Amino acid sequence: MNNYDLLIIGSGPVGLAAALEAKRKGLNAIILEKGVLCNSLYHFPSFMRFFTTAELLEIGGHAFPSTDIKPTRQRALDYYRRVTQLNRIDVRLHHKVESIIKNDIFTISGTSSIKGDINKFEFHSENVIIATGYFDNPVGLGGIPGEDLSHVSYYYSEPHGFYKHDVVVIGAGNSGAETALELYRHGANVTIIHKYEEPKSSLKYWVGPDLKNRIKNKEINSVMPAITKKIDEKGVFVLHNNEELFIPADHVFILTGFTPDMEMLQKFGIEFDNDTLACDLSDVYESSIPGMYLVGSVGFGRATNSVFIENGREHAVIAVNDIAKLNKTNN
Numbered sequence: 001m002n003n004y005d006l007l008i009i010g011s012g013p014v015g016l017a018a019a020l021e022a023k024r025k026g027l028n029a030i031i032l033e034k035g036v037l038c039n040s041l042y043h044f045p046s047f048m049r050f051f052t053t054a055e056l057l058e059i060g061g062h063a064f065p066s067t068d069i070k071p072t073r074q075r076a077l078d079y080y081r082r083v084t085q086l087n088r089i090d091v092r093l094h095h096k097v098e099s100i101i102k103n104d105i106f107t108i109s110g111t112s113s114i115k116g117d118i119n120k121f122e123f124h125s126e127n128v129i130i131a132t133g134y135f136d137n138p139v140g141l142g143g144i145p146g147e148d149l150s151h152v153s154y155y156y157s158e159p160h161g162f163y164k165h166d167v168v169v170i171g172a173g174n175s176g177a178e179t180a181l182e183l184y185r186h187g188a189n190v191t192i193i194h195k196y197e198e199p200k201s202s203l204k205y206w207v208g209p210d211l212k213n214r215i216k217n218k219e220i221n222s223v224m225p226a227i228t229k230k231i232d233e234k235g236v237f238v239l240h241n242n243e244e245l246f247i248p249a250d251h252v253f254i255l256t257g258f259t260p261d262m263e264m265l266q267k268f269g270i271e272f273d274n275d276t277l278a279c280d281l282s283d284v285y286e287s288s289i290p291g292m293y294l295v296g297s298v299g300f301g302r303a304t305n306s307v308f309i310e311n312g313r314e315h316a317v318i319a320v321n322d323i324a325k326l327n328k329t330n331n
Contacts, residue, residue: 004028005327006320007108007125011037011091013059013309014296015131016080018316019089020060025324030123031089032108034096038080040135041073045179046158048073051204056310059083095121100128100268102289127323129293130268131316134260134304141170141254146231152252159186166248167191168236170228171255172199177211179253184220191221191247193228193238202305223247260298270294277301284322285315293319 006022008015011033022029036042050057054064054071062083066075084091098110109122138154141147156179165188169180172194180192192215194200199211214220223245226238235248262277271288272279278301285293296312297304307315 002123003105004030004123004125006030006127006129006323007032007106007123008129008131009033009097009108010131010133010296010298011084011093012040012131012133012296013038013057013076013080014133014312014316015129016084016089017059017313018129018131018295018320019091020083020087021317021320022323023087023089024060025320025327027320027324027327029090030125031091032095032097032110032123033091033093036093037084037091038077040133041077041080043135043155043157044073045156045182046073047182048178050076051174052308052310059313060087062086092121100292102291106291126327127291127293129295129316129319129323130265130298131294131296131312132261132264132298134258134297137259137261138254139257139259141228141256144228144230147254149231149233149252151233151250152231152254154254156253156255159183159188162251163187165189165250166235168193168247168249168252169255170194170236170252171257172196172211172224173202173255173257174200174204174207175257176253176255177203177207179255180220181207181210181214184214189221191223191249193226193236193247194222194224195227197225199224221247258304259302260300260304262301265294265298268292272301276303278303285319286322293323295319 005027006029008018008031011031049070054066058064064079095112096110101107106125106128112119112121159182167183167188167190169176169192180190184190215222223240226240228238230237238245279299280288281299285295287294295315297307300307
């Protein structure tokens with residue numbers, strides 16, 4: 001009952017694309033997801049819009065019914081949930097994979113948490129696809145003092161609760177810039193901190209000028225370049241132009257990017273470069289372990305800005321086609 005041709009870890013768009021292709025190729029496949037369906041998208045900011053078109057978010061040839069130029073997070077969640085339902089994809093939610101061992105086939109085991117019950121599970125599969133992305137692993141600040149305080153967060157959801165609060169945003173990439181702008185427009189007193197003199201050059205074309213104008217007009221406070229040294233209950237201590245500054249803060253958002261879970265990949269025995277953290281992948285996204293594939297951003301280490309839903313979904317199709325070809329040969 002627990003033997004499969006393909007087991008997929010991660011139920012985001014790329015994992016779902018792999019499951020759809022597997023179904024079309026006649027493979028018996030299952031998805032294991034440690035959280036909810038599309039867990040990373042679910043934890044994106046509530047009012048986030050994608051920096052792409054609806055067409056490029058589509059999987060399996062299913063039309064994304066949206067007239068928005070830039071689809072919202074909510075529309076994307078509705079779309080992926082509906083595709084999952086219509087295709088009867090076998091997704092086991094709240095199943096956290098803790099071990100993958102390969103002998104003749106893969107043995108995948110872990111813990112499930114359903115309706116308050118904690119249970120162990122074990123599945124067996126000829127092949128494994130890992131499509132876990134990187135959003136669950138914030139880069140952070142290297143564990144500086146106060147980074148673990150209750151008013152410090154690596155994720156931003158929505159602005160209303162921060163009205164008339166002092167908020168510090170650390171990081172001036174797209175996440176930090178958009179968060180600072182939204183908080184400002186909902187009545188927060190915002191200070192943005194960045195380790196370089198200017199916000200990232202890769203800011204979305206409509207975000208960069210907006211942030212720079214808000215800073216120029218002193219509507220958003222800016223401390224750049226600055227190195228964050230410590231956080232306490234009252235604010236943030238930074239080093240700015242060789243001078244230590246204290247910035248009051250009721251809440252601190254550390255939005256300095258994310259990275260794939262390298263500890264997990266190492267635990268599974270996958271080889272990767274210690275500097276770039278990029279995995280050793282073939283042209284069909286097979287890892288150093290035969291039969292185990294990494295699709296989407298999970299295999300690309302620090303280069304997370306080079307893989308998105310639109311090309312990650314293509315990785316999934318290529319990997320599944322290779323698995324189907326091998327499956328046909330073996331049978």
